[in-house]
Amino acid sequence: MTVFADIPRWPRHGMVWGHLISDASLAELHETAARAGLPPRSFDLDHYDWPEPARADLEAVGVRVVDAGELTRILLRSGLRIRLRDRPAARARRSDEHAAQLGLVTVPRDLIWGTIGHVDPLPLPSQAAPGAFRMTRDDPSVPPRVEAHDASGHRAAATLLEELDELSRRASGRAFTGQVLVDRG
Incomplete structure (x- = not known):
């Protein structure tokens, strides 16, 4: 089981944001996000949104940073993805x-x-x-x-x-x- 993040590229609220996902479980995702100091409110159904300044904290707790395409493929394979239309x-x-x-x-x-x-x-x-x-x-x-x-x-x-x-x-x-x-x- 691993938690992954993509490289932030979505601007909002004066920052650039990325996504954090698990390849196995939401419990693992919540636990890793908490250890990295992400606020619980940043969870959005199947991922956490995270601001670019949090990258060092994410990497310090073992999060692997991948490109957006790889992150999407991992999330799809995990079975945790909630499609935009859903x-x-x-x-x-x-x-x-x-x-x-x-x-x-x-x-x-x-x-x-x-x-x-x-x-x-x-x-x-x-x-x-x-x-x-x-x-x-x-x-x-x-x-x-x-x-x-x-x-x-x-x-x-x-x-x-x-x-x-x-x-x-x-x-x-x-x-x-x-x-x-x-x-x-």
């Missing part, structure tokens, strides 16, 4: 599962209960319904980060957070940590 359905399944675990009746477009993984970005204002928001809370002692295009999005986030906190306390004894995207009116 990603929306995979996110919907994850949201359904997490909502069911919480006891949440209305399933948001994208929901993660916990700290591993991230939801889709908030759509642009021209593509989002009024009241759309994206909310992240990794530490209940800190206010959540809410992205919204309007005041109704901020209100909707606060209302949903109250419900998520109550459900999470019932299910786990702790306030909600996770991420949610609501983009339907």
